[in-house]
Amino acid sequence: MGIKERKLKHKEDLKQSILDAAKKLFIKEGYEATSIRKIAAEIEFSPTTIYLYYKDKAAISHALHQEGFKLLASQFTILNYIENPFERLKAMGRVYMQFALENNDFYELMFNREEPLVCVEDHWEEGEQAFSLLVMSVRACQQAGYFTQFDAEAFSMFIWSTMHGLCTLKIKGHLEHVTRNKMILQNVPDVFTHTFETFIATLEKLR
Amino acid sequence: MGIKERKLKHKEDLKQSILDAAKKLFIKEGYEATSIRKIAAEIEFSPTTIYLYYKDKAAISHALHQEGFKLLASQFTILNYIENPFERLKAMGRVYMQFALENNDFYELMFNREEPLVCVEDHWEEGEQAFSLLVMSVRACQQAGYFTQFDAEAFSMFIWSTMHGLCTLKIKGHLEHVTRNKMILQNVPDVFTHTFETFIATLEKLR
DNA sequence: TTGGAAAATTAACAGTGTTAAGTATATTTG
DNA sequence: CAAATATACTTAACACTGTTAATTTTCCAA
Incomplete structure (x- = not known):
């Protein structure tokens, strides 16, 4: 054989x-x-x-999509070295942002395209796994006194929404478009990072 | 003549x-x-x-894109009837969500496609105008004691990110995907609305 | 060596955006 | 009024796209 x-x-x-x-x-x-x-x-x-x-192009898209999730997961491994839960959550956000910026085609395929998902029917394991990691981080934060009045999963969804929205707006160039021409936030060197820090500041108040 | x-x-x-x-x-x-x-x-x-x-297909996309913004602006007019600034901000979010849900092709074209923006070079007036409306609402909230420690524009950007992320995740089916299969938030009838309400709850604490 | 299975190819279909060249149809001019 | 010109529109074509059916080539086992 x-x-x-x-x-x-x-x-x-x-x-x-x-x-x-x-x-x-x-x-x-x-x-x-x-x-x-x-x-x-x-x-x-x-x-x-x-x-x-x-089978078809969607199948290739799906395979690429999975490669993307592998890459993201590998970037997330450094989070294990961060003890403080809130610091870990922050770092998770930063890793997510960096991934989106450095691999914006992958990011697009993983979260903004429908093609790869037609393969997966209704069991999107890669996405679910990444989301679990977020929920775990949020739970750890709750143990440390953060977000105690919220449901961990609902709060995670809110965090993901914010991060996803921010990354998408950045990738599509909308952040720069709005700020540059409205003469807004001109003193801020990086609106992307600055918005993230505003977000973190709001989270910090929720303990 | x-x-x-x-x-x-x-x-x-x-x-x-x-x-x-x-x-x-x-x-x-x-x-x-x-x-x-x-x-x-x-x-x-x-x-x-x-x-x-x-000129080309992008020009048609851009024209459609502008139609979309006209439609969104018309939906925003009802906000003028809401006196309370925070209530108005909440309503603005709800209108935005409803618009995204009911016109998801328009939403896609307005915020997630690049074609229409190649026409506009770097003066995206429609988007900027809508963003101004948000900044004004945020300023009004600040007058009422909300978000006082934040810059209105930076905070608006954060809000937009969250709303955009939430709407995009919803439209692409990711909200349902994650919650259904992870057996998460099963008791919540509508994750979309529920995440929005979680967001509002965090905003409410910032006064 | 030959038969048959597996692997890869050619040719084609139906579609896409876009351009150059040609044809009617008006309008202006001699 | 007839000829020349400008305007509006169409035909034909190019260079692509994903995908399928039919055909050829390759390779292993009997």
Whole structure:
């Protein structure tokens, strides 16, 4: 059965190659520019070969989407080294922001596109796992006297909303658009960070 | 010069017809499905005629985007009837949420798409105007003793982030996804509204 | 060596935005 | 009034997109 395994291995390899090529194109040129034909050209196969390994483009989007969550999860690992719960929550926000800024195509795919989610039907494990981490941090904060009058999950949802909104506005350029032309917050060097700090300041008062 | 004016009128009419057709398709079938060819078929002209009235598809997107802001602004008018500043701010949030829910294609175009903004270069008047309304509401709240330790504009940005994030998560189905499968907030009939109320509760504590 | 399965390809369909070139239809001018 | 010109619109085409059916190539086992 050695040969059969090798074939299977090869099949897995090609599937991975496709994903790698897609990832490369995706990071360099964004989602729109990542076409099946370009991926095929990258790995030097015909476009239709892709369909032997992925059902359709949404399946590739979903795979990329999962790569994104892996990356985010790896960035979150440093949070384990932060003892103070509120400091950890703050750090979590900062990591989330940095991830969104540095990988805005991934961020877009993970949270603002519908394509990858049509694959997942109704069991979005990656997202749920990341959310759990937030809820755990919030619970730890509650142990330390923060947000005690709130339900941990509802409060987590509120935090996620704020962070997601802020990152999305930043990525789409709306933060800069509004501040620059309305001659608002001109003295603030970075509206993105400044808004985050305003948010943190409100949270700090809730203990 | 009567004839020349009539011709100009006709030209404006056709431009409006194109926009109306685009709007109709857009509302019924969403952004992706609103193609130049379908718009052309709707008004019974050839696709290339569209280009005599709009530079490209982004220009049509921008026109639709402006229609969206007009609609939102009209929804905001009822706020004038609310005296209490904090009540007005809450109502503003609710109107924003309702607008996002009922016109999610418009919302997408107004805040999550880049196409319409390439037209606007760096003077996004509609967005800036809506933001001013928020800042004014926040200032009124400050007069009433709320958020006094914050900068009105920075605080407004925080509020917008939260509302935008919440609406975006809702529209993309992420709220439901997370709560349903994590067996979280199951007792809450509407997570969207519930998260908003959690947000309002935090704001209420900042006076 | 040959038969058959698996893997990859070619060709095609139906669609997209967009442009250049051509054709009617008015309007202005000689 | 007829010819020249400007305006409005269309046809045909280009270069793409995702996706499928039919076909060819490759490779392993009998």
